[in-house]
Amino acid sequence: MKIKAYGIKEKGGKAEPFYYERSIGENEVKVKIVYCSIARGDVQYISNDWGDTKFPLVPGHEIVGAVEETGSNVTALKVGDLVGIGYQLEACFECEFCKEGMNNFARSKK
């Protein structure tokens, strides 16, 4: 499935339409975005202030949207639910940190 995003191609560049391929895993949901903030941190990534930005960059880590599709294992959310999404998008749910409920320390995360 093709996702339409707005990407920055190079340091300090402008946001322009950018498409990428993404499938929906069994535990995942596809969310139609309603709000996305632009924070100081986003701008620092765009200008590569920390020296670790990978381009193309799609900024935005405070997101609100409506669930549009759900993976086969998803029961907690249904189509139409308004959800908030923050900095962390995934965790492994398998490592020692995740098992203690500390998903923010996951060995494998995004």
Next chain:
Amino acid sequence: MDCYGGLAEHIVVDNRFAFKLSPALHSANYVPLLSSGLAVYTGIVKAQLPAHSVVGVLGAGGLGQMAIQFLHKMGHKVYAFSHSLEKKEMINQLGAEFILSSNPGSLAALDKKFDFIISTLNVEYDLDAFLRILKPQGKFCVVASPLKKQSISIGLLYDYAQRTIYGNYVGSRKDMVDMLDFAAKHNIESMVEVMPFSEMNEAIEKVQTGAIKIRLVLKNQE
């Protein structure tokens, strides 16, 4: 960060990181809770503060304004340090007393007064001076960082003081759920300017140049 963010028509995420929002949190003023709110709330909760603690917030921008509200609604006595005298009224309205941090005498008079300080500053500052105003065993939490390395007198963490420094950026899933519940119950929101997706580059420039003093949220019209 090696994945694509929210400046898009859609995003695909693990359902365990998409948090259902109560109707109380549906407006644009609550969008900054999702990262800024989580960072400050989790940083505060980690300190395990006793009731009615004396606490300080460094910086009164997006993160600082949120930290003031959370700490105030938790029942603590909040002081906010800022260089901007024009922010005094707003800081008072959010529930904190204002301290002008550019006045050199203001810190010396506060020796060992604070149980907890949270720093939202992304510019260089005198870390030692703020460690000194923490009580023995007081805690200093950083939720933002200057681009340059900061120096610190390690001795300020020794006996007779035993202060702790730690950082916080995100939180666990439980922290997020707790934070959203607390924010809904106590109506913790951000001052935001809403702009349409069609003006995203103007919006980015506004944040880049500092032309906007409140948080900026883009609304997707499609």
